[in-house]
Amino acid sequence: MHDDLSSELDYNSEVERKRKRLDSFKKESLPPVPKPTKELFYEECAKENTKRQNVLHLDVYSRHKRLINQYFLTNPGSSSILQRDTSRDRTDIDLIRSNSKFLWHDDDEVDTWEKKLAKRYYEKLYKEYCIGDLSHYKENKVGLRWRMEQEVVEGKGQFVCGEKHCSSREDLASWECKFNYIEDGQKKTALVKLRLCPECSQKLNYKQRKHLAKSKQKEKSSERPTPHSASQDWDSSDDEDLIESMLL
Structure with a gap:
């Protein structure tokens, strides 16, 4: 009798555990959502009508600003969409x-x-004297441009060395050079004036001095030296080689 009672209690406890376990897997039922009343519907309609009237009485530009501001406020980070492409701007x-x-x-x-x-x-631009860039003088490349108003006021190119990166004021010399350049695929020539210090003058006449040094070596080897004057050493008007124009 005692064994029968204990087996029945064990069975009931096992059934109770299974029931609790199954109940834990069941989804809790949500309470039913009440349907909106007519008063709530009329209230929302009145709000929308008020918003519509506030927008309609504005002019086109003010309406545009208001809508854009509302868009920015309700969509964070959306301003990047309205950025204009500036890659082709000039x-x-x-x-x-x-x-x-x-x-x-x-x-x-x-x-x-x-x-x-x-x-x-x-x-x-002022076209009496030029401003030059002699940074590539060893390659026989010279860049020239005309002077701007501020440079004329400061004396750059006339009382100050006309080389772009030089500010020397001592022992300036005037040079009249034949400037050969390429423009629109065509070879062109212009006669220009430069005011340069002794160091920049050497750069301007670098190729002529180099050719002169070679010719002197040849003459010395053949024992037929020929004297050269200083004006020949510094003359840059006889250069017929093409000097590419560079943008300063």
Whole structure:
């Protein structure tokens, strides 16, 4: 009798454990959501009508600003979508560089706004003396451009050495050079003036001095020396080789 009672209790406890375990897997039932009342519906409609009226009475530009501001406030980080692509933008100086000429003539065609801008900039330059870049003088490459107003006021290129990176004021010499350059795929020549210090003058005449030194060695070896004057050593007007124009 005692054994039968204990077996029945064990069975009931096992059934109770299974029931609790199954109940733990069951989803809790959510309480039913009450349907919105008519009063709530009318209240929301009134709010929407008020918003619509506030937008409709604005002009087009004010409406645009309001909608954009609301968009920014409700969508964080969305301003990057409205950023304009600036990769192809060109400034005035870019247009001047792409359409510039070392010398503009009266018969040159000025049929675009970019060319008009470049020519107008050219007309404001001072063309008595040039500013030069002699950083590549060993390669026989010289860059020249005309002087700007600020440089004329400071004396750069006339009372100060005309080399772009030099500020010497002592023992300046005037040089009249034949400047050969390439522009629009064509070889062109211009006669320009430079005011340079002795060191920069050596750079300007580097090729001529080099040729002269070689010729002197040949003459010395053949025992037929020929004297050369200082003016021949520094003369740069006889150079017929092409000097590529570089943008300063």
